[in-house]
Amino acid sequence: MAAARFFDFRMKDGSRNFADLPEIVFFEELRLHARQLKGAIETDFVTDWVTEMWLDISFEGHKFSINNQFGDFWFFVEDPDCPDEILLRFYSHFKVLLKPMDRFAYFGGTFDPVHKGHLNIGRLLAVRFRLDEFYFLPAFHAPHKPDRPPTSAYHRHAMLVLATESDPKLRVSTLELEKREKRYTIDTLADLRALHPEDEIFFVMGADSWNDIRTWRDWENVLLGVNHIVVTRPGFPLSTDHVSDAVRERIVDLRSDKATSPVNRSDADRIYFTDAVIYDVSATELRTDLADGHLDRKDDVPAEVAKYIEKYELYR
Ligand code: ATP
Numbered sequence: 470m471a472a473a474r475f476f477d478f479r480m481k482d483g484s485r486n487f488a489d490l491p492e493i494v495f496f497e498e499l500r501l502h503a504r505q506l507k508g509a510i511e512t513d514f515v516t517d518w519v520t521e522m523w524l525d526i527s528f529e530g531h532k533f534s535i536n537n538q539f540g541d542f543w544f545f546v547e548d549p550d551c552p553d554e555i556l557l558r559f560y561s562h563f564k565v566l567l568k569p570m571d572r573f574a575y576f577g578g579t580f581d582p583v584h585k586g587h588l589n590i591g592r593l594l595a596v597r598f599r600l601d602e603f604y605f606l607p608a609f610h611a612p613h614k615p616d617r618p619p620t621s622a623y624h625r626h627a628m629l630v631l632a633t634e635s636d637p638k639l640r641v642s643t644l645e646l647e648k649r650e651k652r653y654t655i656d657t658l659a660d661l662r663a664l665h666p667e668d669e670i671f672f673v674m675g676a677d678s679w680n681d682i683r684t685w686r687d688w689e690n691v692l693l694g695v696n697h698i699v700v701t702r703p704g705f706p707l708s709t710d711h712v713s714d715a716v717r718e719r720i721v722d723l724r725s726d727k728a729t730s731p732v733n734r735s736d737a738d739r740i741y742f743t744d745a746v747i748y749d750v751s752a753t754e755l756r757t758d759l760a761d762g763h764l765d766r767k768d769d770v771p772a773e774v775a776k777y778i779e780k781y782e783l784y785r
Contacts, residue, residue: 676705
């Protein structure tokens with residue numbers, strides 16, 4: 470459930486603060502449902518991206534703006550003499566239009582085993598993208614390696630549960646495990662949309678997966694219908710040469726050295742590039758090193774996972 474947030478109503482120059490108006494104080498966090506708003510009232514989208522949005526609005530002859538910063542909404546009025554009744558009407562109007570919208574991220578992979586690279590991605594993206602819940606989405610099948618049998622989905626799931634236990638936002642989805650078969654992402658995304666018809670979904674992948682995206686079944690449609698977050702990964706330079714212009718147009722590059730101007734289209738499914746997390750570890754290397762007796766590699770997994778690996782003699 471979304472947390473309580475502060476709503477404030479003030480003059481842009483700070484000269485008058487309406488925060489003491491009775492209703493305009495605290496209430497449950499609401500997310501701006503831009504599509505609904507756009508159709509309902511004359512609006513002018515100034516910026517619109519994942520963490521910040523400005524809307525300029527004319528209402529009963531007065532100019533207002535709403536600024537959404539990281540989920541906190543600030544109501545501004547241009548006119549210092551705007552009567553309080555109009556402020557309250559404006560506020561009541563938007564109270565209805567501002568619709569709660571939860572944000573969920575799903576991070577697909579084999580997690581064989583889950584490591585600190587995966588976990589850092591979950592923790593940092595939950596903050597950066599103001600997610601309500603971040604789900605690890607383990608695949609039922611781990612790719613078969615010639616030198617050892619695949620790790621059971623039960624073990625991979627158990628390690629994820631242990632690794633996420635103490636963080637309320639990090640969760641494990643059993644969606645693919647319950648299907649008990651290889652799932653294509655395109656089908657999983659359809660399931661996720663059915664599960665969260667009213668909410669925002671972000672599908673997360675590392676740079677290596679992004680670079681291979683054209684090998685995914687129905688890849689162009691995979692990139693539609695939900696937002697995507699592509700996380701940089703050491704050793705895998707992020708490329709955009711392999712995707713079409715139509716896909717490239719929807720990329721919002723949030724990497725610090727390349728931040729683009731915010732996207733103005735609120736109804737497009739976006740693909741965010743972020744370098745919020747940089748942790749050089751790979752599950753394949755981890756398994757190989759553990760099998761070779763390099764027990765120091767256990768530092769790359771949480772302590773509970775290291776104990777689990779030892780107890781069940783995985784990756785020997
Ligand atoms: P392997 O080394 O066997 O490929 P992995 O560490 O990539 O394993 P997966 O479970 O296959 O683990 O990865 C799930 C997702 O996590 C993939 O999209 C992958 O790109 C991403 N990922 C894994 N490790 C990192 C990392 N250190 N930084 C960024 N992304 C990562």
